[in-house]
Amino acid sequence: MLTSGPVAVLFLLLFTAGAATADSYDDLEEENTPELDYKNPNWCRSPSLTNGEVTCQSPRGRAYRGTLGTRCQMTCDRGYRLLGRKSIQCLSNRRWSGTAYCRKVRCHVLPLIPHGRYTCTQGFVVDSRCDFTCIPGYRIEGEHSRTCQPRGLWSGVQPECSDTDPPKIKCPPSRLRFAEPGKLTATVIWDHPKATDTADKHLNVILEGQEPGTEFKEGVNIIRYKVYDQARNRASCKFIVRVEVRRCTEIPPPLHGYLSCSSDGNNYGATCEYHCDGGYERRGTSSRVCQSNLSWSEGAAECVPMEVKFDVKTTSAFLDQFYEKRRLLILSAPNVSDSDYQLQNVMIQKSDCGIDLRHVTVIELLGSPPCETGRIKENLLQSEVIEGLRQIFRISRSYFSMLLLDERGMDRERFIVPVSTEELFSYIDSFLLDEDERERLELNRDFCD
Numbered sequence: 520m521l522t523s524g525p526v527a528v529l530f531l532l533l534f535t536a537g538a539a540t541a542d543s544y545d546d547l548e549e550e551n552t553p554e555l556d557y558k559n560p561n562w563c564r565s566p567s568l569t570n571g572e573v574t575c576q577s578p579r580g581r582a583y584r585g586t587l588g589t590r591c592q593m594t595c596d597r598g599y600r601l602l603g604r605k606s607i608q609c610l611s612n613r614r615w616s617g618t619a620y621c622r623k624v625r626c627h628v629l630p631l632i633p634h635g636r637y638t639c640t641q642g643f644v645v646d647s648r649c650d651f652t653c654i655p656g657y658r659i660e661g662e663h664s665r666t667c668q669p670r671g672l673w674s675g676v677q678p679e680c681s682d683t684d685p686p687k688i689k690c691p692p693s694r695l696r697f698a699e700p701g702k703l704t705a706t707v708i709w710d711h712p713k714a715t716d717t718a719d720k721h722l723n724v725i726l727e728g729q730e731p732g733t734e735f736k737e738g739v740n741i742i743r744y745k746v747y748d749q750a751r752n753r754a755s756c757k758f759i760v761r762v763e764v765r766r767c768t769e770i771p772p773p774l775h776g777y778l779s780c781s782s783d784g785n786n787y788g789a790t791c792e793y794h795c796d797g798g799y800e801r802r803g804t805s806s807r808v809c810q811s812n813l814s815w816s817e818g819a820a821e822c823v824p825m826e827v828k829f830d831v832k833t834t835s836a837f838l839d840q841f842y843e844k845r846r847l848l849i850l851s852a853p854n855v856s857d858s859d860y861q862l863q864n865v866m867i868q869k870s871d872c873g874i875d876l877r878h879v880t881v882i883e884l885l886g887s888p889p890c891e892t893g894r895i896k897e898n899l900l901q902s903e904v905i906e907g908l909r910q911i912f913r914i915s916r917s918y919f920s921m922l923l924l925d926e927r928g929m930d931r932e933r934f935i936v937p938v939s940t941e942e943l944f945s946y947i948d949s950f951l952l953d954e955d956e957r958e959r960l961e962l963n964r965d966f967c968d
């Protein structure tokens with residue numbers, strides 16, 4: 520290569536002028552070189568090429584790079600591109616036939632990739648390698664690197680960063696809950712699980728199943744959570760909420776009676792009430808509760824035939840025996856031959872079963888003192904009791920009347936002419952029976968036919 524020195528400026532001028540072509544060779548030779556010296560090693564300025572190489576062929580040998588007629592080939596170093604003439608010749612006018620220089624080859628600036636970045640070994644020049652990486656949560660798809668090739672083009676194509684990592688979600692542990700007392704369900708609470716994802720901050724968590732804080736029914740309840748990230752990668756988890764209903768062993772209904780139980784009959788917290796059929800009364804507890812240790816409170820009750828004491832001396836003692844157990848139908852007439860009484864009496868006797876089914880006891884008050892009688896079927900009442908009943912309920916001896924008392928002994932309806940038992944029953948069924956009794960009556964209606 521040419522050593523630089525005071526002639527550098529001249530060299531540049533020569534190069535600039537070197538646009539002259541081989542066509543003008545002869546003219547130049549004629550004008551400027553009256554005396555050609557083929558031996559002068561410095562006829563032309565020794566050629567040089569920054570970032571390149573000059574290979575010359577001279578008639579006098581390789582070393583004579585400046586002799587007239589020398590031809591030189593210009594080549595650039597790797598990463599440089601030759602601009603100008605590939606080949607130049609030392610002309611008779613002491614100039615080279617052309618000029619060339621080497622320009623650094625650059626690839627275009629690589630665009631950025633979404634969710635990723637790249638770093639290059641030497642920027643965008645030849646042989647620089649740019650390595651792509653993705654931000655956490657994303658993975659490279661395609662080539663991981665591109666290299667700037669000698670012709671100024673990048674190898675390969677741009678890779679992409681794609682979110683292939685599914686999100687993560689962890690469900691709470693499965694759980695067993697016992698139904699609450701008196702219920703067949705349990706309220707179960709938990710916190711919705713949080714989902715995480717390497718790429719996305721905001722994730723849509725979807726619950727499939729019942730919301731926490733609601734009542735879960737007996738058995739296995741599956742709760743599933745699903746989550747999707749922006750790239751639709753999916754994750755899910757599930758857990759089980761099992762609800763168990765704790766139960767006491769079932770208690771049998773009493774003979775001549777029945778049970779009415781709350782809730783499911785024998786689950787923890789359920790209450791069973793004893794009821795006795797008409798003509799029977801309960802002996803023992805009125806109700807039992809299924810306790811937390813799954814045993815029933817109290818002992819079993821029974822239904823025993825109702826016993827009325829007829830030797831009681833006061834009306835209140837007499838009435839107390841029926842309190843909350845039986846309804847009373849008091850039939851009063853001046854005497855046995857009273858036609859209203861006889862008509863009513865026949866109807867009542869025919870409907871004995873229906874009357875009993877409605878828990879009604881019939882009391883007859885007949886005649887006047889000293890021949891006054893009071894009776895329940897064939898059992899006679901004390902005269903004090905008869906007198907008391909007449910006074911409390913204002914029952915006249917002088918005409919037929921019939922009085923209906925409810926289970927609490929309240930005067931509910933009075934009839935002064937005979938009524939059919941249908942009419943009587945319809946009144947009792949509509950106004951005196953409670954819900955349970957009505958149901959029970961429906962069940963047993965056939966019993967009287």
Ligand SMILES: *[C@@H]1O[C@H](CO)[C@@H](O)[C@H](O)[C@H]1NC(C)=O
Nearest residue numbers: 810811812813814815816817
């Ligand atoms: C169940 O608990 C009650 C009181 O809560 C207790 O009186 C009864 O003895 C217990 N029964 C059993 C079988 O443990």
Ligand SMILES: *[C@@H]1O[C@H](CO)[C@@H](O)[C@H](O)[C@H]1NC(C)=O
Nearest residue numbers: 852853854855856857917918
């Ligand atoms: C029964 O009472 C009626 C009045 O209601 C009377 O006319 C009749 O004579 C009485 N009969 C007897 C047998 O006492």
